[in-house]
Amino acid sequence: MSERTTILRGGRVVDPASGRDGVADVLIRDGRVVRVGPGLEVESEAAVIDVPGGCVVCPGFVDMHAHLREPGAEHKETVATGAAAAVAGGFTAVACMPDTEPANDEAGVTGLILARAAEAGLARVYPIGAVTRGRAGRQLAAIGELRDAGCVAVSDAGRPVADAILMRRALEYAAMCGMPVIDHCEETALTVDGVAHEGGAAALLGLRGMPAAAEEIHAGRDVALSGLTGAPVHLAHVSARGTLRVVRSGKARGVPVTCEVTPHHLTLTDERLAEYDTNCKMNPPLRGAADVEALVDGLADGTIDCVATDHAPRHVDEKLAEFDRAAFGVVGLETAVSVCLDRLVHAGHVSLSRLVGLLSANPARILGVEGGALTEGAPADITVLAPDLPVTVDARGFRSLARNTPFDGWSLRGGVAATMVGGRTVYVNASVRGADAFGLASGRAAAGGADAAAGGDPRAGAPTRV
Amino acid sequence: MAPTAEPSRRAPDSPLGLDAPVRLRTKDLLSIGDLSPDEILLILDTAEAMKEVGTRSIKKVPALRGHTVVNLFFEPSTRTRTSFEIAEKRLSADTVNVAASGSSVSKGETLADTLRNLEAMSPDMIVLRHASAGAGHLAARLCGACIINAGDGMHEHPTQALVDAFTIRERKGGLAGLRVSIIGDLLHSRVFRSNLRLLRVLGAQVCACGPATLMLPDMERLGVRATTSVDDAVAGADVIMLLRVQLERMRGHFFPSRREYFQRFGMTMARLRRAAPDAVVMHPGPMNRGVEIASEVADGSRSVILEQVANGVAVRMAVLYLLAGSRRGAAPGGPALDGGSGWDRAGE
Numbered sequence: 031m032s033e034r035t036t037i038l039r040g041g042r043v044v045d046p047a048s049g050r051d052g053v054a055d056v057l058i059r060d061g062r063v064v065r066v067g068p069g070l071e072v073e074s075e076a077a078v079i080d081v082p083g084g085c086v087v088c089p090g091f092v093d094m095h096a097h098l099r100e101p102g103a104e105h106k107e108t109v110a111t112g113a114a115a116a117v118a119g120g121f122t123a124v125a126c127m128p129d130t131e132p133a134n135d136e137a138g139v140t141g142l143i144l145a146r147a148a149e150a151g152l153a154r155v156y157p158i159g160a161v162t163r164g165r166a167g168r169q170l171a172a173i174g175e176l177r178d179a180g181c182v183a184v185s186d187a188g189r190p191v192a193d194a195i196l197m198r199r200a201l202e203y204a205a206m207c208g209m210p211v212i213d214h215c216e217e218t219a220l221t222v223d224g225v226a227h228e229g230g231a232a233a234l235l236g237l238r239g240m241p242a243a244a245e246e247i248h249a250g251r252d253v254a255l256s257g258l259t260g261a262p263v264h265l266a267h268v269s270a271r272g273t274l275r276v277v278r279s280g281k282a283r284g285v286p287v288t289c290e291v292t293p294h295h296l297t298l299t300d301e302r303l304a305e306y307d308t309n310c311k312m313n314p315p316l317r318g319a320a321d322v323e324a325l326v327d328g329l330a331d332g333t334i335d336c337v338a339t340d341h342a343p344r345h346v347d348e349k350l351a352e353f354d355r356a357a358f359g360v361v362g363l364e365t366a367v368s369v370c371l372d373r374l375v376h377a378g379h380v381s382l383s384r385l386v387g388l389l390s391a392n393p394a395r396i397l398g399v400e401g402g403a404l405t406e407g408a409p410a411d412i413t414v415l416a417p418d419l420p421v422t423v424d425a426r427g428f429r430s431l432a433r434n435t436p437f438d439g440w441s442l443r444g445g446v447a448a449t450m451v452g453g454r455t456v457y458v459n460a461s462v463r464g465a466d467a468f469g470l471a472s473g474r475a476a477a478g479g480a481d482a483a484a485g486g487d488p489r490a491g492a493p494t495r496v
Numbered sequence: 497m498a499p500t501a502e503p504s505r506r507a508p509d510s511p512l513g514l515d516a517p518v519r520l521r522t523k524d525l526l527s528i529g530d531l532s533p534d535e536i537l538l539i540l541d542t543a544e545a546m547k548e549v550g551t552r553s554i555k556k557v558p559a560l561r562g563h564t565v566v567n568l569f570f571e572p573s574t575r576t577r578t579s580f581e582i583a584e585k586r587l588s589a590d591t592v593n594v595a596a597s598g599s600s601v602s603k604g605e606t607l608a609d610t611l612r613n614l615e616a617m618s619p620d621m622i623v624l625r626h627a628s629a630g631a632g633h634l635a636a637r638l639c640g641a642c643i644i645n646a647g648d649g650m651h652e653h654p655t656q657a658l659v660d661a662f663t664i665r666e667r668k669g670g671l672a673g674l675r676v677s678i679i680g681d682l683l684h685s686r687v688f689r690s691n692l693r694l695l696r697v698l699g700a701q702v703c704a705c706g707p708a709t710l711m712l713p714d715m716e717r718l719g720v721r722a723t724t725s726v727d728d729a730v731a732g733a734d735v736i737m738l739l740r741v742q743l744e745r746m747r748g749h750f751f752p753s754r755r756e757y758f759q760r761f762g763m764t765m766a767r768l769r770r771a772a773p774d775a776v777v778m779h780p781g782p783m784n785r786g787v788e789i790a791s792e793v794a795d796g797s798r799s800v801i802l803e804q805v806a807n808g809v810a811v812r813m814a815v816l817y818l819l820a821g822s823r824r825g826a827a828p829g830g831p832a833l834d835g836g837s838g839w840d841r842a843g844e
């Protein structure tokens with residue numbers, strides 16, 4: 031293993047985990063952060079990267095909700111293309127949902143995903159296992175085996191765990207294994223055939239509705255079960271005001287509930303459905319303006335723990351269809367950071383430091399994975415932001431295989447300058463002046479090999495699979 | 497002739513009662529929202545001229561000669577499809593009927609592929625009926641042909657609303673200030689959604705009535721008075737428009753039984769007495785007799801239901817004619833409306 035030393039010099043470092051926000055150098059050796067502080071002295075052979083002016087050095091972003099489609103639907107996305115999209119979007123790690131074919135409900139599938147991630151050698155990939163076998167909602171999946179194979183959480187991804195007693199036992203068993211259950215909150219009896227938020231827009235468009243209450247009701251059950259068992263529950267892609275009330279009251283009485291929100295639910299409303307654009311069809315659906323406002327407030331007041339993309343790649347044929355027959359889902363890995371910088375930070379809703387925490391420290395803590403902080407000994411997973419970079423979203427240029435974004439053509443302020451995983455540069459944005467300096471750290475050896483960079487060993491005790 | 501959105505003014509010496517403007521700004525008619533108030537009036541005025549064509553011994557003008565119109569119906573329909581087909585034939589268009597059951601659709605072809613294949617044959621217009629809301633929007637994105645929405649799921653049925661407005665105007669002289677009560681299965685009705693937009697544009701006061709389970713949310717915000725009391729809705733109404741209870745679109749329980757529906761919401765002679773003395777009763781069809789309407793009402797003297805059907809042809813002729821004008825926008829005078837016998841409009 032190389033003893034190569036790299037220093038990121040002179041950038042503004044924003045690290046909510048350590049409370050740091052100021053100009054500092056970051057010293058990296060063997061893929062880990064050695065020291066952070068202003069005016070660090072280094073040995074002469076160290077690679078010196080001058081952080082471009084205006085750029086911000088942050089702990090690597092962790093997307094705790096993505097669908098990478100492999101195995102089973104490699105025409106929509108693969109682990110490798112998903113990882114490439116992740117690092118281009120500033121994510122050094124991505125947790126992938128188990129709704130693959132076959133489902134990630136046993137160690138063999140988990141191992142395959144980790145092997146593909148290691149081959150790609152880009153972002154760390156953290157598999158999420160299924161709660162129930164085949165995600166069918168009947169019997170518990172091999173949760174302990176999944177954990178041993180490298181899974182970091184369990185979820186039935188895209189489906190709620192409908193059976194309350196099964197959910198209770200999943201919470202207890204997963205907690206014993208050190209993992210949260212991530213639930214998709216939807217009381218499906220209320221959403222049968224629904225394709226859009228139940229509200230004025232869907233009513234006039236003749237689209238069958240999915241009421242916000244369907245999410246709130248299920249979330250209420252989950253929070254109650256988490257309170258009953260003391261086991262952590264994480265609510266995926268919260269979209270409704272009422273759900274936040276449930277989470278807020280649970281947190282207030284000490285229930286270990288956490289939740290995430292997506293960039294699209296934070297910025298778009300059901301008014302976007304007017305032209306039946308199937309790239310605005312997702313589950314949960316885009317809701318009303320009052321819900322969006324409540325979500326933004328929830329970010330600021332701490333009710334919401336993290337921003338996650340729910341990156342859901344779809345083939346063009348799945349979207350080029352009647353609205354009610356088109357597939358749900360939008361991609362998000364390559365737009366999330368720009369959308370959040372522009373619409374949340376520059377719009378004055380949250381501070382940059384808060385956003386960084388929502389994207390790094392918090393998801394890392396919920397998943398129990400390393401990273402999310404720029405402290406001594408932490409993996410040198412680093413996202414460098416160019417907060418004022420003018421960005422125009424162009425879906426045709428995505429590294430993802432999919433193009434199903436509602437943000438195509440948007441002009442946004444703020445983007446990613448470079449991404450480092452395990453001290454190794456895995457993405458440089460050529461349109462940021464001076465960012466090519468990060469190329470000094472692009473050699474594989476500097477990161478201690480592909481395995482460390484690609485999540486082959488995401489957590490202590492997990493076997494490395496190549 | 498300069499294109500214009502001004503409503504036509506009837507020229508007394510014009511045999512068709514049509515002045516020059518013969519085009520709409522929109523390429524497609526997907527929703528009543530695609531039309532300006534002036535364009536709506538233009539369609540209604542044009543339909544009066546078209547109605548006259550239907551009274552001749554030879555009910556045919558060469559206005560759409562050389563135009564190919566595809567009637568693409570993915571849902572069964574007798575009335576609307578026949579109405580469009582007669583309208584197209586009276587305008588001398590070449591018509592092709594594609595019904596879902598006899599096409600490649602039953603072999604699993606996607607709507608997008610069906611549309612792209614039709615488009616490859618360069619039709620001028622496609623009249624589309626489909627079970628999915630927004631199907632016409634997809635068609636308009638994929639096709640250069642003009643798309644006329646003949647009913648898309650629960651979204652809209654714009655030509656039916658134009659037919660209804662034409663019928664009301666013919667009976668009442670205008671729509672401004674009229675009290676129009678729409679009663680029935682609001683939730684599943686595309687006719688309601690089109691009428692909601694159209695009647696408000698034309699200045700009618702709209703009251704919507706139905707069971708709480710079949711209401712739309714936020715109706716007050718749309719400028720509509722909503723009530724679940726049929727007596728309240730009928731009281732003083734100038735127009736009573738009944739909507740079909742669409743049992744085929746209902747999943748689950750919206751009301752206990754047809755019997756109870758009829759008891760609470762069915763239009764009977766007794767209820768009708770509360771309406772204005774000259775009130776008319778309308779229904780877009782097909783009717784469920786004994787569910788939303790009693791036979792004595794449907795067949796009674798207040799009913800204008802068959803007039804709606806008759807007017808359907810004239811209004812659809814007007815829509816086809818004006819949209820053809822917008823498609824061939826640059827052509828002077830739009831498509832020929834004369835019978836080739838002395839109505840030479842050349843030079844206009």
Ligand SMILES: [Zn+2]
Pocket residue numbers: 095097127187188340342
């Ligand atoms: Zn998801």
